[in-house]
Amino acid sequence: MDLQNVMSFNLAPYRVVGRVKWYDFDKAMGFIQELNQQGEPIQDVFVHKSELKPSNAPYHASKLITGEIVEFEKKPPQEGKKQEQAINVTGFFNGPLMCDFGIIEMSNYTYYHSKKRKNKKRSKNSDDSTDEGSYREDDNIDQSSNA
Numbered sequence: 001m002d003l004q005n006v007m008s009f010n011l012a013p014y015r016v017v018g019r020v021k022w023y024d025f026d027k028a029m030g031f032i033q034e035l036n037q038q039g040e041p042i043q044d045v046f047v048h049k050s051e052l053k054p055s056n057a058p059y060h061a062s063k064l065i066t067g068e069i070v071e072f073e074k075k076p077p078q079e080g081k082k083q084e085q086a087i088n089v090t091g092f093f094n095g096p097l098m099c100d101f102g103i104i105e106m107s108n109y110t111y112y113h114s115k116k117r118k119n120k121k122r123s124k125n126s127d128d129s130t131d132e133g134s135y136r137e138d139d140n141i142d143q144s145s146n147a
Contacts, residue, residue, distance in 0.1 A: 015071050017092065018045065023064040030064060032072065032086050045074060049088040055090075056100040064089070065098045 008009065016034055018121045021044060023030030028049035031043040051072075052062045071094065073085040 006029065014073050017069065017071055018086070020064045020066055020068045022066055023047070025063045031083075032064075032070060032089070033066060034074075044083060045072070045086045046081070046083045047072070047089055050101075051085070051087045051089050053088055053090045054100045055096045057097070061099060062097070063099050068098050070097070121136060 012101050018032040018034045019041070021031040021033045030047055031044045032047050034045050036044050047064065050061060052064065056064045069092050070086075070089050071092050072089040074088050075085045078082055089097075091100075
């Protein structure tokens with residue numbers, strides 16, 4: 001089911017759908033983009049960890065993942081604040097949040113890790129114009145099986 005079809009469902013009048021713009025686990029806060037019926041962003045809504053309602057994850061492990069589709073209620077801006085605040089944040093249709101599925105570690109991924117090859121060596125004639133270079137796999141072949 002794509003986002004366009006999902007947005008056409010009628011939610012309770014006080015619940016809205018949004019996509020997590022970013023979330024800082026260390027600061028326990030972030031922003032959700034409220035989406036219109038076409039799935040386009042309308043406005044940014046502040047979210048604090050205390051308003052996350054995971055179904056399985058313990059409080060210390062609750063967090064949002066960038067790009068995650070969530071459902072929430074909005075609270076008007078507090079005195080001195082610009083943005084509305086998201087409260088009672090759940091997964092879509094009051095479903096689970098991504099943190100309910102265990103540890104999701106995307107922050108440790110870097111481009112370097114995608115280039116790393118286990119048990120493969122760079123050949124001496126690798127082309128420096130490419131990021132990947134060339135690798136030899138012949139070191140992984142058991143010589144006894146070629147006999």
